[in-house]
Each structure stands twice: as C-alpha cells, then as structure tokens.
Amino acid sequence: MVFSFTFLRGSFVFRRGFRTGKKLLSPSTEDIIYKAICVNLKQRRWKFLEQVSPSLTNSLVCRVVREFRNSPQLALEFYNWVEARDNFSHSLESCCTLVHVLVNSRNFNDALSIMESLMLKNGKSPLEVLGGLMNSYEICNSNPAVFDALVRTCTQLKSVEGAYDVIRKLRLEGFWVTIHAWNNFLNLLLKLGETDKFWNMYMEMVASGYSENVNTFNLIIYALCKECKLLEAISVVYLMLKIEIWPNVVSFNMIIDKASKMGEMDLALKLTRNTEVISGGSVSPNIVTYNCIINGFCKIRRLESAKNVLAEMIKLGIDFNERTYAPLIDGYARKGSLDVAFRLCDEMVEMRLIPDTVVYNSLIYWLYIEGELEEASFLLSDMINRRILPDEFTYSILTKGLCLSGHLNKALRVHYYIVERNLVKDAYTHNILINYMFQSRNIAGAKQLLSSMIVRGIKPDMVTYGTLVDGHCKEGKIEAAVQIYDKTVKADGKSNLVVYNSILDGLCKKGSIDAARLLVDKLQQNGFLDSVTYNTLLHGFCVNGEVEKAFALFLEMINVGSLVNIVSYNIMINFLCKMGLIQQAMELMRAMASQGIIPDLITYTTLITNFVKSYGSDNVIELHDYMVLKGAVPDRQTYQSLVSPCLQEHTEG
C-alpha cells in the first residue's frame, strides 16, 4: 500500500516556518502568523506565543501592536513580552508604533518611559525618535499629542537641546506642539537655572504666535522671583487679572515664598492677608502659603513669630504637615536651642506626624555643629533603626560632621562606602571633602577626589571650582588658582562672585594689597561685589597692618549700611584685640549689639579668649552674660574651658 503524505503538507510548512524564523516568511505566512498571534494574544495564551516567538519580525510586532490599539494594555504586555525574548530587539518603528497607541489611549507614563529607554538604552537622539514617530504617524492614525509627549520625555531627561530641537523641527514640518509642551520646556530651563535662556525662549514662543496660559504666567512669576524681582512678579498677577487668565494659589505662593526667603516678612504677610481681596475671592492662602511664612520667620530667627503663625493656622483650620514643623525644628536647633527642637519633635509625634529624613538631617547637622558627636551618631542610628532612609543630605552632613570634629579619615571611609554603592549623585559631599583636604593642606588628596568624582560621572559644579580656586589661593598659589578659574568658571561663561572673592582673599593673604585693591575697583566698576568682597578686603588690610585703610574702609561700609554685617564687626573686633585694645573691642561689640546685630560664636570666642588672656578670668562672666543677653549662643568649647571654671569658683567662693 502506497501511503500519501499530501494531507500533512500544510502543517509541515507551517511548523517549519515557525522554527526557521523570519527569512523564510512569505507574505502569506506572515499573515497566518499574524492572525495566530492576534487570536492567542487576545486569550493571553503566552505558551502558544512562546512557540511562535522564533518567527517574530519587527513588521509583525508593529502590525500586532496596531491591531490592539483599542486594548493598549494588551499591546503593551505583548511589547514587553517580545522584548524579553532572547535575540530580539525592537526596532525604532515598533517602539514608535507602541508610543502612538499608548498616547492615543492617554497612557502617557508608559509612552514616556518607552521613549526614555529609546534615548537612554538605544542611544537614539530626540530627532531620531521624532523621525520614527513621524514615519509611523499616518499608519497609526495618531494625533499631535505624541509630539508633546516627546518634548516631555526630553524635559524629563533634562535635555534642553533635545526638547528645543524637537519643537523647532516640528515647526519647520508644519506641526505645532501645544502650549503645554512649551511650558514643560520653559520649566526645565528654570529648574536648571538657565534664566537668560528662559526669557529668550519665552520671547521666541510668543513671537511664533503662542498665547500664555496660567501655567506660563506662573513660570514667569517664578522666573521673576528667582531674579528677586518681587514687584514685577506681583504686577504679573495684576496683569493676569486684567486679561482674565486667573492666577491661582501657586501664583501667590511663589511670590510669598520668595519674599519670605528674602526676609521681607511684611510683604509676605501683606500678600497673604490680601490674597482673597486681590483675587476677587477666587484664591485663598493654603498650607503651602503658611509653611513659606513660617520658614521665612525661622530663617531670620524670629521663632516666636513663626510659632504664632502655626497657632494662626490651627485657628483657621488650615492643616499642617512635616513641612510646617521642619523649619521650626531647624530654627530652634540653629539658634542653639536643641532642647526646644527635640520638644517640637515630640509635639510633632503627638500630632501624628512622623519626623522624617529632613527633620533628622537638621537635628544631626546642628548636633555636629555644636560638637555633640555622640548624640549625632546616636540620632543617625536611631534614624536607620526607624527605617527613615538617609539621603544625599544625610551623607553630606555626616561627612561635614566627621571632618569638623577632625575625623577626616573616618569621613573618607564613609565617603568610599557611599560612592561605591552609588548613593550620591550630586557634588555636595565631594565639595565638602575637597574643602577639608585643602584645610589639612593635602593638595594631592583634593586632586584625587576631583578625579574620582569625574570618573564616577559626578559633574563638578561651581562650588567645586570655587573650592579649588579657594584652596589654591590659600596655599598662596594665585597663578594656579587663576589658571583653574580660566579653565572652569570663565569657560562656563558665568561670572561667579564667590570665586572672585577667593582670589581677592588669596591676594590679601599673600600681601599683594595693591593688586587686591585693583581687583575690588574692577568689581566696583561692574557693580559686581557684595559684603564678602568688602569683608575680605577689610580683613586683608587688617592682617597686613594697614590700620588707617582698615578703619577708613570700615567707616565707609558703615555709612553705606548694607555692606556691613556681623563678619565685618568680627574682623574689626579681632583686629582691635590683636592690637591689645580689648576695651575698644568690647565697646565696638556693644555698639554693634545696640544696632541689633547679634554677637555670634566668633564674636563670643574672640572676645572671651582675648579678655581672659589680658585680664584673667575674674570678670569674664560679666562679658559672657552681656553677650548671651544680646542673643549670642556661647561657643561650647570656649565656654567650658574659660567661662564655666570661674563660674564654679564664684559659687564655691
């Protein structure tokens, strides 16, 4: 008997096609597989799909994803499943097809992460992604929201260039992103501190025919606040009211926050009290508003006023949260009242608020500053035990705390532990260590830290450069410092006053007083100087024995008013002490205190130390009492070694 196998032929072809992959697929075969995938995907029969997986092609994937455009979740699952196959990677086309499907179903999160990984993992540029989206636009029957989503992806990746390339290319092609995409882009510029670019881009946006919405105006208010232009920011609110693009609570809060941060509490309060009137009853202050005010009062040490605001919040029935308490706790700790700070923590807990990382960081920081090493370590372990996660702030606080107490090696060990686990991404802890390396005159160590941060992909920032310049200046290596300045700060095209002040300090310390004066004149001509500039020059005159020039400058600073601060007084008090004029130094401190400038740790230490050196410790308590009465927080070490011993003598006597 002759047996015919003809009836099996179809299934043979079918099977072989499945096994040997894409190059054998004829159009009709692809159709068959396509239909098989669709039928089985609908039922989520992954086992079956597993069998066909060797025959997958990009064109198949695109077809399937498009077919499931009305079940986007399933399309996404399929896409992810395909991605998990060995030896298969998605093409730009299949990625873009899925992005169209996801955006059309308003699943922006997944659409954004697909595009993000296209750029990050596959190294596609924003313009290449745009090309992919445009090529598949028609066949996916898409809408322009995908382009907004692409801009959003760029802004999330902090790619200014990318976002702008996309916007510009689309405009050339006759597509327009919406105002929302522009707002995202403008927001990115502000977040990166690119204020100049923000204004240029904003003008370009308006010039190309867009009209601002409330978010755009809020960004403008934010930009003006960043530039400390509070009155202009307020006038934007009035403009908004006039053209009936209603400001919201965010518009007001940004101005109130900036005013508070600038210490302009009267303005901040006035705005808060008048928010309802100004907005015609449409906006009322909220928890953020009040938190900003509390923070402002705390920063200028008006803690009673801050507590009154908290009481007012409670009275008005406005909720409070961790951010209400954190500035208060920090404020009291900053003032040296750690006991009050801890009591506020208890109060927080009673109010069912859990002290979080920020609160712990603040307390640990001030404990370190006060020299309470053990308590700081205890609090750190308490934090970890309570599963309150340390963050980059915690690490930099720990680093500074260890350096401050002379444990540079311990700080370095902690540092290596942290960087090896990739726990820090910003420059802070590096900057702190580099600074302390210079302080312990370990230039090689500082340079090593700089290269290790670069190797680890942490970008040195202005502070890093400033620290390097400052470190070299302190070593008397002005030429090297200027060279670093040229290669970094100058090359970045940004003037940085801190760096100029460091160079100025270096010149002063080297005794190049004339060069220092020239630099100050130059800065003066450009209106680019601050109280640090003056204080540095003042200090320079003092250490170089230029008595007359020092006093002349000091008087000039007092006359201008805004230039003189606690540091200026400390310099002069120290100078008078060095000349043996202790009485005059104390006199100056009293004059300063009567101006409302509170003696600080340095005033305290300078005067107490010099007083005891000249007159012995007999009447030092009087001086201590006076300064404390005026609000000084005694330096712990000075107090323990020079003041408290004679306090005991007194009580014993």
Next chain:
DNA sequence: GTAGGGTTAG
C-alpha cells in the same frame, strides 16, 4: 506647578 534639611568669605 509652589513650601522644609547639606557645599565656597571672618
């Protein structure tokens, strides 16, 4: 979307 904590002057 806006609010709290860490780095460079005495």
